[in-house]
Amino acid sequence: MGAASMLTLLLTHPLEFRTLLQYKIWHEPKRDITAPSEHPTSGWDRPSMRRCWQFLDQTSRSFAGVIKELNGDLARVVCLFYLILRGLDTLEDDMTLPDEKKQPLLRQFHKLAITPGWTFTESGPDEKDRQVLVEWTVVCDELLLLDSRLTRPAPTASRRYRDIILDITEKVETGMADFAHRAATTDKVYVETVDEYNLYCHYVAGLVGEGLTRLWSASGKEADWLGEQLELSNAMGTMLQKTNIIRDFREDADERRFFWPREIWGRDVYGKAAGGLPPFREMAEMHAPGREKQALWAQSGMIVDVLCYACDSLDYLRLLREQSVFAFCAIPQTMAMATLALCFMNYEMFQRNIKIRKAEAASLIMRSTNPRDVALIFRHYSRVIHARAVPEDPNFIKLSVACGKVRARPRPPSPVHSQTDLRPARRSSNGSSATTPPSCA
Amino acid sequence: MASTPTTSAKKDVYLVIGGSGFLGRHVVEALLARGDSVSVFDLVQRHHDVPFYSGDISEEELVSDALRKSGATCIIHTASPMHGLDDPALYWKVNVDGTQAVINAAIANGVPKLVYTSSAGVVFDGHDLIDVDERIPPLEKAMDPYNESKAKAEELVLAANGKGGLCTVALRPAGIFGPGDHQFLAGLFQAWQRGQSHIQVGDNTNIFDWTYVGNCVHAHLLAADKLGPTSPEEIERLKESLKIALPSIECTTQRHRVPTSRCRPLGPYVTPPPNADEILANWNNPNYEPPMPRPAIRSKFDQFSDAALARATPEELPLQVAGQVFFITNGEPTGFWDMPRVVYRFFDEHFQKPNTKRRWVLPRELGFMLASAAEWWAWLIGKEPGFTRYRVTYTCAWRCFNIEKARRVLGYEPQVGLEEGIRRTVEWWTAEQKKAEKA
Numbered sequence: 001m002g003a004a005s006m007l008t009l010l011l012t013h014p015l016e017f018r019t020l021l022q023y024k025i026w027h028e029p030k031r032d033i034t035a036p037s038e039h040p041t042s043g044w045d046r047p048s049m050r051r052c053w054q055f056l057d058q059t060s061r062s063f064a065g066v067i068k069e070l071n072g073d074l075a076r077v078v079c080l081f082y083l084i085l086r087g088l089d090t091l092e093d094d095m096t097l098p099d100e101k102k103q104p105l106l107r108q109f110h111k112l113a114i115t116p117g118w119t120f121t122e123s124g125p126d127e128k129d130r131q132v133l134v135e136w137t138v139v140c141d142e143l144l145l146l147d148s149r150l151t152r153p154a155p156t157a158s159r160r161y162r163d164i165i166l167d168i169t170e171k172v173e174t175g176m177a178d179f180a181h182r183a184a185t186t187d188k189v190y191v192e193t194v195d196e197y198n199l200y201c202h203y204v205a206g207l208v209g210e211g212l213t214r215l216w217s218a219s220g221k222e223a224d225w226l227g228e229q230l231e232l233s234n235a236m237g238t239m240l241q242k243t244n245i246i247r248d249f250r251e252d253a254d255e256r257r258f259f260w261p262r263e264i265w266g267r268d269v270y271g272k273a274a275g276g277l278p279p280f281r282e283m284a285e286m287h288a289p290g291r292e293k294q295a296l297w298a299q300s301g302m303i304v305d306v307l308c309y310a311c312d313s314l315d316y317l318r319l320l321r322e323q324s325v326f327a328f329c330a331i332p333q334t335m336a337m338a339t340l341a342l343c344f345m346n347y348e349m350f351q352r353n354i355k356i357r358k359a360e361a362a363s364l365i366m367r368s369t370n371p372r373d374v375a376l377i378f379r380h381y382s383r384v385i386h387a388r389a390v391p392e393d394p395n396f397i398k399l400s401v402a403c404g405k406v407r408a409r410p411r412p413p414s415p416v417h418s419q420t421d422l423r424p425a426r427r428s429s430n431g432s433s434a435t436t437p438p439s440c441a
Numbered sequence: 442m443a444s445t446p447t448t449s450a451k452k453d454v455y456l457v458i459g460g461s462g463f464l465g466r467h468v469v470e471a472l473l474a475r476g477d478s479v480s481v482f483d484l485v486q487r488h489h490d491v492p493f494y495s496g497d498i499s500e501e502e503l504v505s506d507a508l509r510k511s512g513a514t515c516i517i518h519t520a521s522p523m524h525g526l527d528d529p530a531l532y533w534k535v536n537v538d539g540t541q542a543v544i545n546a547a548i549a550n551g552v553p554k555l556v557y558t559s560s561a562g563v564v565f566d567g568h569d570l571i572d573v574d575e576r577i578p579p580l581e582k583a584m585d586p587y588n589e590s591k592a593k594a595e596e597l598v599l600a601a602n603g604k605g606g607l608c609t610v611a612l613r614p615a616g617i618f619g620p621g622d623h624q625f626l627a628g629l630f631q632a633w634q635r636g637q638s639h640i641q642v643g644d645n646t647n648i649f650d651w652t653y654v655g656n657c658v659h660a661h662l663l664a665a666d667k668l669g670p671t672s673p674e675e676i677e678r679l680k681e682s683l684k685i686a687l688p689s690i691e692c693t694t695q696r697h698r699v700p701t702s703r704c705r706p707l708g709p710y711v712t713p714p715p716n717a718d719e720i721l722a723n724w725n726n727p728n729y730e731p732p733m734p735r736p737a738i739r740s741k742f743d744q745f746s747d748a749a750l751a752r753a754t755p756e757e758l759p760l761q762v763a764g765q766v767f768f769i770t771n772g773e774p775t776g777f778w779d780m781p782r783v784v785y786r787f788f789d790e791h792f793q794k795p796n797t798k799r800r801w802v803l804p805r806e807l808g809f810m811l812a813s814a815a816e817w818w819a820w821l822i823g824k825e826p827g828f829t830r831y832r833v834t835y836t837c838a839w840r841c842f843n844i845e846k847a848r849r850v851l852g853y854e855p856q857v858g859l860e861e862g863i864r865r866t867v868e869w870w871t872a873e874q875k876k877a878e879k880a
Contacts, residue, residue: 228733
């Protein structure tokens with residue numbers, strides 16, 4: 001942020017200015033991958049890996065920071081995993097590629113990715129990350145080096161980073177190809193059922209959660225059994241994906257990409273509750289004038305669906321024990337909660353692309369450091385969402401329960417730091433149910 | 442857990458005390474529905490489908506007589522005067538003396554089981570209750586005469602466990618509602634009729650637990666079935682299962698299952714994956730359990746942590762039914778005012794007379810002042826106050842309970858979600874209104 005925009009912020013949003021200033025003063029990157037002492041794990045001394053790090057910065061705004069702060073080899077491993085997924089995504093999204101061409105590319109990607117010399121130059125000109133595929137050889141070289149350049153003893157088969165990454169890649173690419181093929185060969189424009197929507201999210205995000213968790217376990221930084229907690233790791237990924245799918249409604253709709261399931265947005269009750277309107281037949285109707293209420297009820301139906309993953313995410317985070325892994329996992333999750341709170345009952349979301357403000361993001365990065373604070377952040381946003389819910393909304397009780405569950409969860413125990421803002425509460429004996437000030441619950 | 446055989450192979454014969462009341466009647470119906478033999482002991486007879494014994498429970502001879510005639514082997518004691526009466530002596534007579542009489546009669550007649558309906562209110566003194574479990578100590582001073590008498594009765598019931606072959610258990614449901622309830626819905630209806638449905642005391646950030654009557658009944662039957670000495674093997678088995686997380690309660694939120702790479706539908710595949718049969722079979726199996734079960738996350742302060750279990754004496758051990766208390770709720774905590782708001786909304790639509798006034802949120806402190814004034818005014822003119830400090834306290838406090846003990850030990854799982862429970866309740870209410878109009 002430049003000086004001029006900071007000055008504007010000081011005048012228009014002084015509190016945000018304060019947060020960003022504090023972020024600049026207090027937030028230190030946890031490691032510097034370019035430092036010579038880090039070269040054995042970061043690979044910064046190799047031109048191919050250095051190019052990969054550059055690609056990471058170019059292709060990811062939100063993940064680059066947290067990936068680079070992972071400890072040991074994990075930063076590099078996850079960077080390469082990210083680039084593989086970016087490559088897949090670029091192929092999947094590309095509307096200029098006919099299905100006959102796209103299908104074999106997608107379905108073979110786990111092999112192509114490690115074929116020395118393979119590159120892909122035929123991406124559409126609008127694909128912003130096309131350069132990664134053009135220069136794929138650097139990624140390929142690094143993938144091939146992956147398990148030989150480790151700072152730990154040679155791993156057994158199930159713990160080999162490359163095998164985990166390629167196994168997940170194969171599953172993701174197959175799912176993507178299945179859905180892309182159906183969209184290209186049938187006239188089915190929309191995702192119909194919630195189960196189908198969940199499956200799609202599993203393919204593109206839940207599996208990534210599975211893969212990352214297996215990487216944590218393989219690195220020895222997290223428990224072995226964590227990699228087997230598929231339901232939890234899928235919930236983590238799915239929560240992020242579903243949040244983005246909600247927030248990006250307008251952008252996706254304008255590009256004729258439709259991810260919301262009809263089983264939710266096409267419900268009769270939303271029309272009835274909006275003054276006796278018919279159910280939506282097409283997703284474009286959601287941003288048509290006169291349908292605002294109905295669109296908001298559909299949006300709230302989508303948001304309840306995501307909130308159901310919040311408790312699983314908090315459980316997952318409580319199982320982690322390595323700080324850099326924790327931050328990597330927790331920050332996107334708290335950002336997702338903030339995004340849900342931003343979107344909920346906000347009709348602007350149907351009109352333009354909305355995002356949480358920079359200062360809010362900075363504050364979340366600073367605060368997402370331990371399970372207790374993350375639980376408090378989740379509680380805060382649940383409360384924001386709950387405060388905006390109205391009984392006219394057909395999802396009202398569901399929302400109320402989903403938010404209530406997040407807020408009434410057993411609290412990670414901790415001493416009480418501040419007595420001033422506490423209203424006394426009764427506790428179970430033996431000190432359980434540490435109380436939390438209602439003001440931030 | 443629900444699949445384990447119950448302690449007695451022989452079917453019990455039930456006497457429901459307070460079987461004409463709201464909860465009692467639901468218990469009777471549930472017992473009849475599963476083909477059990479039931480009798481009712483109450484002051485007045487309202488239904489004529491089961492043997493009825495009339496009487497006041499504080500008269501031990503009458504209770505004994507009913508036990509002998511009915512041949513009951515399990516007493517489910519749900520009787521209590523309704524909450525909110527200005528008659529401490531009545532509460533004491535029915536809840537304390539009455540319960541003592543029931544206990545004495547049970548022991549005298551060799552009845553092996555007594556299930557007592559206590560109340561979550563016995564631990565509420567106006568302070569916030571946040572995720573409290575059954576270890577919460579009893580109150581020094583109860584909130585009001587009703588709760589004082591309920592707490593005392595609960596104490597008597599638990600103390601009677603093991604006396605003369607009697608096993609006892611007390612359930613503490615929180616905020617029971619459902620068809621047949623003349624308190625909760627009627628109160629809201631009055632407020633709505635007076636055009637007060639836009640008034641809200643407190644900011645609705647306090648979380649509250651409710652219990653649909655059907656779930657409460659379910660818990661009673663489970664407690665009755667499982668009541669008896671618990672074998673050491675059963676306790677070991679329970680201890681072992683404590684390591685595994687319980688599933689989340691999704692009655693209202695209706696979350697679909699989370700697909701994983703090991704358990705998912707096949708989707709719009711072109712060629713099925715190599716292990717297609719297996720992953721699809723897992724998906725189609727509603728009881729599928731992954732090879733690595735999900736761990737229960739506990740701190741050392743948790744009631745089921747190793748440390749806490751090691752500290753408990755054999756009698757206190759929370760892994761048994763006899764001599765224990767259990768909080769019972771829907772497991773779906775919500776903001777306190779959400780429930781009234783939904784019901785008001787229903788009245789608005791039902792009578793097509795929406796209250797268009799803006800929602801008016803009274804801060805808790807202001808609510809207190811107004812309630813004091815109302816109580817004083819009522820005292821001055823000699824009327825029952827409608828708006829009291831107790832109600833302000835109640836509506837502004839957190840009251841949410843940890844029901845893991847009931848889920849683990851009783852095998853309790855809520856059967857009807859909050860949303861469905863409300864739907865059934867207002868449906869019943871509408872039918873009642875129609876009947877009243879015709880009459």
